Amino acid sequence: MMTEIAVTKVKKAGALPAGQDLVFGKIFTDHMFTMDYLTGKGWHNRRIVPYADFPASPAMLSLHYGQAIFEGMKAFRSADNRAWVFRPYDYLNRFNRSAKLLNIPVMDVEENHEALFKLLALDKHWIPGKPGTSLYIRPFVFADEPQLGVKVADSYKMFIILSPVGAYYKTGFKPISIKVEDKYVRATIGGLGEAKTPANYAMSLAAQQDAYAGGFGQVLWLDAVHRKYVEEVGTMNILFKIKGEIITPALNGSILGGNTRKTVLELCRSWGVKATERQISVEEVFEAHAKGELEEVFGSGTAAVISPVGELTWKGQKIVINNNQTGEFSQKLFDYVTGVQSVKIADQFNWMEEIKG
Numbered sequence: 001m002m003t004e005i006a007v008t009k010v011k012k013a014g015a016l017p018a019g020q021d022l023v024f025g026k027i028f029t030d031h032m033f034t035m036d037y038l039t040g041k042g043w044h045n046r047r048i049v050p051y052a053d054f055p056a057s058p059a060m061l062s063l064h065y066g067q068a069i070f071e072g073m074k075a076f077r078s079a080d081n082r083a084w085v086f087r088p089y090d091y092l093n094r095f096n097r098s099a100k101l102l103n104i105p106v107m108d109v110e111e112n113h114e115a116l117f118k119l120l121a122l123d124k125h126w127i128p129g130k131p132g133t134s135l136y137i138r139p140f141v142f143a144d145e146p147q148l149g150v151k152v153a154d155s156y157k158m159f160i161i162l163s164p165v166g167a168y169y170k171t172g173f174k175p176i177s178i179k180v181e182d183k184y185v186r187a188t189i190g191g192l193g194e195a196k197t198p199a200n201y202a203m204s205l206a207a208q209q210d211a212y213a214g215g216f217g218q219v220l221w222l223d224a225v226h227r228k229y230v231e232e233v234g235t236m237n238i239l240f241k242i243k244g245e246i247i248t249p250a251l252n253g254s255i256l257g258g259n260t261r262k263t264v265l266e267l268c269r270s271w272g273v274k275a276t277e278r279q280i281s282v283e284e285v286f287e288a289h290a291k292g293e294l295e296e297v298f299g300s301g302t303a304a305v306i307s308p309v310g311e312l313t314w315k316g317q318k319i320v321i322n323n324n325q326t327g328e329f330s331q332k333l334f335d336y337v338t339g340v341q342s343v344k345i346a347d348q349f350n351w352m353e354e355i356k357g
């Protein structure tokens with residue numbers, strides 16, 4: 001049963017800051033969606049309210065034991081001033097998959113979809129229209145029961161907040177230099193790797209700092225057991241182009257199933273480019289490079305869409321990919337996906353859903 005969403009509007013609507021660059025995730029729109037969960041009562045009190053801080057208990061469980069999940073998706077404005085969300089159901093369904101892994105009560109996907117689109121319709125004027133810009137959508141859930149005993153919480157809050165963001169690549173693509181990480185591991189099979197949860201980000205920070213200190217832009221994570229097979233790059237999925245074939249690690253339980261990864265694989269297959277999901281070792285990547293068969297390497301994720309990799313360093317050995325230049329195929333993927341998102345290219349896959357009202 002769908003319950004009504006109560007709406008409390010701001011007294012005076014805000015506006016996109018004019019004439020300045022939007023920094024990622026620092027400003028928020030007028031409104032947010034929120035609801036509560038209580039064991040026995042389920043998810044309830046669905047409401048859209050003015051964006052604001054909220055009271056929180058210092059003892060709330062998620063602060064201490066990390067029971068929390070989030071999502072990250074985007075809305076876009078097309079040249080005809082209409083507004084769209086890219087693949088909303090893929091993100092909302094993954095939100096519930098993460099919930100299950102963290103023992104968080106699942107939500108009704110249709111109700112979350114309704115809440116998201118109602119919120120977006122209300123704050124539609126916050127969706128920027130310049131090329132490359134978008135409205136970043138951040139749904140999240142955390143345990144807010146105040147008590148210090150370790151347990152599955154009986155009380156949660158869910159929010160959706162919205163933040164207008166600038167173009168990820170302001171001066172065009174710049175391939176990144178990557179360190180193949182052999183000290184830290186991101187996730188392991190049986191752990192939380194498949195969930196979008198703060199813990200996976202908390203554990204990545206030390207490795208990221210080490211990589212920055214060494215002059216690298218990101219780390220490439222290897223599997224936790226053998227320290228041999230490629231998993232992800234930073235907080236993106238990773239794809240290789242070897243002898244014309246796109247190869248990406250299979251979703252084995254420790255890798256986050258990215259929607260951009262899925263989009264890229266669907267595109268490759270529709271274009272007749274062989275795309276394979278399988279285990280791939282870092283040795284195989286270096287050997288392919290030695291044989292001159294490693295054509296391109298790129299990351300995929302909602303924020304950057306495609307992120308070309310120019311250099312890979314593993315145990316002090318560095319390989320340079322495609323002359324440290326953005327590959328033709330990476331560029332083609334980026335142009336196509338961003339073209340559909342800005343509704344300049346026909347949406348033949350039904351990825352875009354219009355924000356009406």
Ligand SMILES: *Cc1c(COP(=O)(O)O)cnc(C)c1O
Nearest residue numbers: 235236237256258259260301302
């Ligand atoms: C979000 C995320 C990705 C990319 O997923 P998209 O759905 O493409 O944004 C990849 N890896 C990790 C660890 C992530 O959290």
